[in-house]
Amino acid sequence: MPREDCCSMLLALVARFLWLCSVAGLENGLARTPPLGWMPFERFRCVTDCVKFPRDCISESLFMRTADLLVSEGYSAVGYEYLIIDDCWMERQRHEITKELMPDRERFPRGLNFLSDYIHNKGLKFGLYHDIGERTCMHFGPGANGYYALDAKTFANWNVDYVKLDGCFIKNINLDIAYPAFGRELNKTGRPMVYSCSWPYYQKHPNYELIKKHCNLWRFADDIRDAFDSVGKTMYNYYKQQKNLTKHAGPGHWNDPDMLVLGNYRLSYDASRLQLAIWAIIAAPLIMTNDLQTVRPAIKTLLQNRAIIEVDQDPLGIPGRCVYIAGSFQIWVRPVMPFNNIGAHSYAVAFVNIGNYEPCPLCPQTYEVVLKRLGFENDLGYKVIVSISLAILKYTLHFYIQILFTQIFEDLFGSMEDLGLFKPKDKFITRVNPSGVTFFKFTSVDMY
Numbered sequence: 241m242p243r244e245d246c247c248s249m250l251l252a253l254v255a256r257f258l259w260l261c262s263v264a265g266l267e268n269g270l271a272r273t274p275p276l277g278w279m280p281f282e283r284f285r286c287v288t289d290c291v292k293f294p295r296d297c298i299s300e301s302l303f304m305r306t307a308d309l310l311v312s313e314g315y316s317a318v319g320y321e322y323l324i325i326d327d328c329w330m331e332r333q334r335h336e337i338t339k340e341l342m343p344d345r346e347r348f349p350r351g352l353n354f355l356s357d358y359i360h361n362k363g364l365k366f367g368l369y370h371d372i373g374e375r376t377c378m379h380f381g382p383g384a385n386g387y388y389a390l391d392a393k394t395f396a397n398w399n400v401d402y403v404k405l406d407g408c409f410i411k412n413i414n415l416d417i418a419y420p421a422f423g424r425e426l427n428k429t430g431r432p433m434v435y436s437c438s439w440p441y442y443q444k445h446p447n448y449e450l451i452k453k454h455c456n457l458w459r460f461a462d463d464i465r466d467a468f469d470s471v472g473k474t475m476y477n478y479y480k481q482q483k484n485l486t487k488h489a490g491p492g493h494w495n496d497p498d499m500l501v502l503g504n505y506r507l508s509y510d511a512s513r514l515q516l517a518i519w520a521i522i523a524a525p526l527i528m529t530n531d532l533q534t535v536r537p538a539i540k541t542l543l544q545n546r547a548i549i550e551v552d553q554d555p556l557g558i559p560g561r562c563v564y565i566a567g568s569f570q571i572w573v574r575p576v577m578p579f580n581n582i583g584a585h586s587y588a589v590a591f592v593n594i595g596n597y598e599p600c601p602l603c604p605q606t607y608e609v610v611l612k613r614l615g616f617e618n619d620l621g622y623k624v625i626v627s628i629s630l631a632i633l634k635y636t637l638h639f640y641i642q643i644l645f646t647q648i649f650e651d652l653f654g655s656m657e658d659l660g661l662f663k664p665k666d667k668f669i670t671r672v673n674p675s676g677v678t679f680f681k682f683t684s685v686d687m688y
């Protein structure tokens with residue numbers, strides 16, 4: 241191996257090691273990759289009238305039906321695992337004597353151990369909502385304040401695997417003390433439970449250094465709604481904070497931009513692709529909120545796209561970021577596996593057309609990007625070979641150091657782009673639908 245390449249490899253390894261050192265956080269062995277699952281809130285809200293709305297009410301039958309469909313429709317086979325009950329499951333008061341939380345006795349007549357067993361018998365995991373304050377966010381049931389140890393024990397007795405802990409009604413409660421305290425009670429039960437915190441969302445200046453030591457994931461943005469502007473707003477929110485957010489996420493602790501809303505009413509096919517691609521780029525939990533019985537086949541195919549899920553679940557756990565933003569156009573990049581034989585990793589790249597710009601906001605737009613602007617620099621020139629299904633691009637990557645690097649282009653949604661031949665200063669050209677995305681993986685192959 242030439243001396244220069246050897247140095248390059250060493251530098252790459254050192255850079256990776258330093259990066260890994262900077263993200264030590266909660267280590268309960270869970271959420272080594274972002275959790276995948278289902279949660280009812282955005283779709284089913286707080287419907288409690290099971291007489292008028294038997295299909296939509298928050299009840300035992302909704303969760304049993306969804307558990308069945310997660311398995312029979314193939315979602316569990318691609319990784320969707322956590323079935324999580326959100327707000328509005330409780331009786332409105334604690335048990336008079338024991339002070340334990342209780343599930344609503346009409347909507348969960350057989351109790352939560354029954355439901356938890358049902359979910360576990362399907363090979364799935366069971367998640368449950370709670371609140372750190374006085375009441376839950378829908379002002380429905382009692383919050384955990386004053387009962388951390390008891391509630392953690394109750395959750396463990398129900399064989400809960402994942403706790404979503406909201407942060408409403410927190411007058412006189414210091415979240416920087418309360419969230420770690422509840423986490424310690426979870427730990428004391430001895431039952432491993434993913435700890436999903438809403439902690440930073442309720443603070444002006446979150447201390448992520450502290451948060452990542454106590455939570456497996458944390459909400460940093462508003463509740464998502466079933467609309468493209470809500471997805472776009474969440475993306476922009478991440479972009480504004482990405483320097484802080486990317487620094488603290490990694491295996492065991494993740495940024496949570498809230499649920500995947502695709503499969504409902506308001507996202508177009510293109511916007512559905514966009515949400516999925518960006519959630520994968522930023523290493524987000526993929527928690528669906530939809531009626532699995534009525535998800536359109538094309539959207540179901542998206543939700544089960546293994547190439548996209550593989551990007552989301554990438555074992556390096558490096559969250560991506562928006563590296564370029566101009567007008568309607570955004571480029572999001574995430575370093576992913578595999579490394580080639582001289583230590584250069586691969587990339588997932590999403591080209592986004594937010595679709596709000598002149599001259600034609602609602603048209604597909606052709607974008608030309610000088611690859612240098614993605615952080616790819618090449619003194620030797622680019623050589624692109626297009627085969628039937630793969631385009632091979634050879635260039636030098638300038639990423640702290642220069643490494644000779646060869647990559648394969650592959651559109652992750654399955655269609656191929658013919659890239660042709662181009663030189664260092666040449667542009668990468670892609671045509672993107674409004675409120676849409678094109679999504680590629682650049683796989684580094686070995687130097688020869």
Ligand SMILES: *[C@@H]1O[C@H](CO)[C@@H](O)[C@H](O)[C@H]1NC(C)=O
Nearest residue numbers: 267268269427430431432433
């Ligand atoms: C409790 O915390 C310790 C120390 O961080 C950790 O090793 C252990 O896995 C945790 N146990 C549970 C059940 O979370």
Ligand SMILES: *[C@@H]1O[C@H](CO)[C@@H](O)[C@H](O)[C@H]1NC(C)=O
Nearest residue numbers: 445446447448480481482484
């Ligand atoms: C990033 O974190 C630093 C240090 O905690 C804080 O001062 C700064 O305001 C944060 N930036 C954003 C955009 O939140």
